[in-house]
Amino acid sequence: MEATKQENDIIMKFITHYDLQNDTNKKLLRAAFLEKTGLGQNTFYYKLRNKNYKRTEILVLSDLLTEIKKQKKCN
Numbered sequence: 001m002e003a004t005k006q007e008n009d010i011i012m013k014f015i016t017h018y019d020l021q022n023d024t025n026k027k028l029l030r031a032a033f034l035e036k037t038g039l040g041q042n043t044f045y046y047k048l049r050n051k052n053y054k055r056t057e058i059l060v061l062s063d064l065l066t067e068i069k070k071q072k073k074c075n
Contacts, residue, residue, distance in 0.1 A: 007058045011051050014061040017068065018048065029064065036060045 003011065018029055030044055037060055039047075047053055053061065 003053070003058070007053075007055070008051075010058055010062050010065065011053055013065055015048060015051070017065065032064055032067075033060060036063070 018026060021029065030041070033039075034041065034044055037057055039057075047057070
C-alpha cells in the first residue's frame, strides 16, 4: 500500500514529535500506540524506523497527535 501525502505527513509529524520527547514521554506514546493497535514493542520500533504503517495505524497516529494537541491547549 502506498501512503498518500497526507498520510506521510501524519507519519512524519508523529516520528518528529516522538524523537523530540524525553524517555518518559516516549514510553507513554509507545504504550498508547501499542494499546490501541495491539502490536508488539519490536514492531513499533520497526515501523518507526521504516515508516511502514497500515492505514488503521496511521489513524491511531493521527488520534495520538490530536490528543497531544488538546493536552497542550489545556496547559
